[in-house]
Amino acid sequence: MVDPRTPVLVGVGQFTERIDDPGYRGMSAVDLATEATRAALADTGADVAAVARAIEVFVGLRQFEICTPFADPPLGASDNYVRSVAKRVGADPVRAVLEPIGGSGSQKVVTEFAAAIAAGEIEVALVLGSEPGSTAKYFSTRDDKPDFTEHVGGQLEDRGYGFEQYMSEYTAKHGLTGAPVQYGLLDNARRAHLGLGVDDYRHEMAELFAPFSQVAAKNPFSSSPVERSVQEIETVTDENRMICDPYPRLMVARDTVNQGAAALVMSVAAARRLGVPEEKWVYLRGHANQTEQDLLDRVDLHVSVSARQAVAEALRVAGIGIDDVSTFDLYSCFPFPVFAVCDEFELAADDPRGLTLTGGLPYFGGPGNSYSLHGIAETVTEMRATPGAFGLVGANGGVMSKYSVGVYSTEPADWAPDRSSELQADVAALPTIPVTRDAEGRGTIETYSVRYDWPETTGIIIGRLDADGSRFMAVTDDEELVALMTDGDPLGAAISVTPTEDGVNRATLA
Template sequence: MQVDPHTPVVVGVGQFTERIGTTDYRGMSSVDLATEAVRAALADTGADVTAVARSIEVFAGLRQFEICTPFDDPFLGASDNYVRSVAQRVGANPVRAILEPIGGNGPQKLMTEFAAAIAAGDHEVVLILGSENGSTLKTFADRDHKPDHGETVGGQLEDRGFGFEQYMSEYTATHGLTGAPVQYGLLDNARRARLGLDVGDYRRRMAELFAPFSKVAAKNPFSSSPVERSVDEIETVTDENRMICDPYPRLLVARDTVNQGAAALVMSVAAARRLGVPEEKWVFLRGHADQTEQDLLDRADLSVSHAAKQAVSEALRGAGIGIDDVATFDLYSCFPFPVFAVCDEFGLADDDPRGLTLTGGLPYFGGPGNSYSLHGIAETVAEMRERPGTFGLVGANGGVMSKYSAGVYSTAPADWEPDRGKALQGNIAALPKVPVTRTADGLGTIETYSVRYDWPVTTGVIIGRLAADGSRFMALTEDDDLVALMTGGDPLGAAITVTSTEDGVNRATLA
């Protein structure tokens, strides 16, 4: 291939899944899961595994849920340096070890960051790794005898911080936005309002979107739940498919009780040649971009994602293709909204014959925290090798549609193409913002909503507009009449009375 020797290429990918209920289930640690994936990625290069491992200069790791806040210590213990624990197990001694903040955009963000660093000559060989041991944590939560996953390895670590403060504030947390389902419920109901659909029709559309995902997951050997689900099964609320947060039954929500790991190895063309990686293993990152959305309550239209639109558009531009030229997609799918957001902007049908996932999606393949899209990258790289010259798009989403990273992959060679992400970010910064009233009193209407069923009392979560000035506010409600409307009717646009309280929570009742 006639390309600049600094051009980055993905040369090895690996995945690992441990399913609860199988005879060989061990309840592995995050380090163990990532180690298995890294070993698979090293073997996938087709080169000398020992030589490749020793050549890795950077190990960039994705933060697990068990270490994603400073408030609680992992109850099974954890490594003091997750990244170097994995490196030691595979015979590597990187110059840099990095731990990324939380955010599902992280895998593609890291891929773009270090591919650019390789192209600039700053590094030659970089490994990106991630894992999640949610299944293990749940398995041993109520047991007296627990494994000890603590270990001390020390060494350099560039800890980039937790990052959760980017996705919530004291105001939003006080009003129930402490978990992803309720946050995305607000977005999906805002989209339902824009489309003018009733509750039943929209749930049907969500189920129609995700049923094909489950079909892919059923055939994926790395899937945590390899079961094909029908549209009726996904949309029908039962004891097994209980409501999590409106508008989502369980089968529309990311499956976080998983034990999964993934890894991707990217290096310069020169290093790939020196280490003997066959050219048929090389996959190029042909287009890429990272974009950050406005804060949730600032957004004029809660039913769209400017960040996703701009990131995908720029990745396609860099690759020199359009959306119709994409052969495969893996769109982040923690809930329906992130998939709908891309489909809406690019005219993709829910049942596009190319499919919208290669893994099977987060509710069925599994939602291993911040590292899910590393599995999407791994599947895309494998698919590109099987279909040389075609293009695969990975869309990775973080926060409350807060950050979006996109990448286009292909075996078709080309020199590294920088993206215009920083310049494009100005378009989002220039968008109008909605004024927010934090202490709200008076008449208002419901702009969008969700319902939390996981609290002791079923509670409505509301984003509304004050009648007096049109400003936006948040409120909670346990009012019987309003909760009944929110759980059994359609409260969009309903008139409410909101009252501020001394504890900082705005309370709503039907007007």
């Protein structure tokens, strides 16, 4: 017997529509999340209407189209995404919450509201997310555009956009305005640490991701259920064009998807009262959240302290070691977040347990901030099928900025708190690298990426000044340096950097 306030996940749901499906509808964010929520309610095996009425808190994950205040959703949107979904499923929650951006949010809020249940503050919560990127693209060139505007009103705890945590005016001016270039800097920093050449590292990334595509090919909720070979993933072609160095397209999260997911968590007492069969219950046995230093402050760009600490703490809370984990779903927008965990815990790319249950963001799909909610759904399903096993979900947000971990099992245990707050002090105490914003003089390239998505191919550089070892950012369209960055290996190359009046440092070969 466990404490009746112990939280259990009792229902999970997923929904995907592919543009080549018969009857493709081009659904809105609300409709995608509604389908997933209905599936989660049905998955409880209890009275759907009664369960819906019992939900006290609906927590929504923010879509890309509402991630900044700078542009309106192209097809309109609900003024209260969370309550629009609740209304469609016959629920009227006391509290509606909208999370900031970040792929760690799925696991972070499951942990947050599971803890609230354990504390007796609430009994039932639902976490939901969706991404209608496919719909936006489909209707972008059509005249028959739908209008998804919806005025629902009602209470909403909007926690803000949150993008300011991941970028600054300085980094944005130097090209760090999208995830591929940001993670390209991290993967090339890891390559520098390993001492690998460009081709060898691209092969290592392809070897990591090929097994992911094998899982995606068998997943009915996958956006791209196609198995890819190592050679196909690593070879640059017109179809597999370079996005940002070091990534061809097949190594980049597929965000033009229509996907939704939902997870229902409630107390053991509520599960019994609502008639949820015990074979549906999955316990959140371990959990932790950690926040990394800002990108330019980090001494070692090739590691993730937050991922290391979050995984270790979640395992400690669960009372198990990494060898006791039966399944993993590691956030995989690009290779680096997977490598960051594998490097710390000695997991091989071909670990027989696998590193994903969904198929990963480049193949299963990368539905914005809600990808790991699909990972949680798959893990809950797998834990039910293998009673007593443990499954680990690693959720990553920002520029490897936040990492949240959940360890799941049908093996009962009372809720155990984690030490995330105390461990965060370890990150705060880490040394930092001084940054020179207006850099001038000679330096070396510490890491780099190349933006092929700009009108002119442009190199993005993090470097160190020879004079004092301080770090700086720079961009370059210098023909000779860009050639080295696209066709050679610029790591450690000597450069000259000059500040400009617009606050952008520009680099050339020294």
